[in-house]
Amino acid sequence: MQALRRLRSTPLNLLRTNTTLTTQSPADSIPPPPIPEAIKPKPSQDSGEENAEPVVQPIRSRNKRGRVITRRPQISLASPRDWKRPIAYGVLPAYDEALRYLMKDSAALNKEAEEYRAAIAKEEGTPDRDELTLEQKREKLNVLEVQSEINLPEVRWKVANGMGEE
Secondary structure, eight states: OHHHHHHHHSOHHHHOOOOOOOSSOHHHHSOOOOOOTTTSEEEOSSSSSEEEEEOOOOEEEEOTTSOEEEEOOOOSSSSOOOOOOSSOTTTOHHHHHHHHHHHHHHHHHHHHHHHHHHHHHHHHTSTTOOHHHHHHHHHHHHHHHHHHHHTOHHHHHHHHTTOOOO
């Protein structure tokens, strides 16, 4: 309580003071930062030359408060990455069960697609085939192939990161 009274009675210009200014600029006294490992070229193992491909690592920088900010490395077809499970197995049982459900659904759709493939192959071997029903079965097979993979997390991750078909 007494500290608050003292603070109120002290003029604000006495509380905030600047240190003495130096004539030397901060750029002169601080050495240049080292080159980050993400930019340094990785030497080629099969030849003694250095390769121009950079090693991609997360970019770390500091914000105004001194906290480390980590940015994810760029993902593209030039520097591809694989999908990694966000949490370990058993940490969140609901997530594990959701993945199991998606895998079962995908397996069921793959099984149905195999049945359509067998029916198409059987029908293509007959001389008196109906082209209209055969084309409908091919379209249904295409839809089943897409549906069997569309909900898998690794496929969704690849689409979100522009990886597409490999």
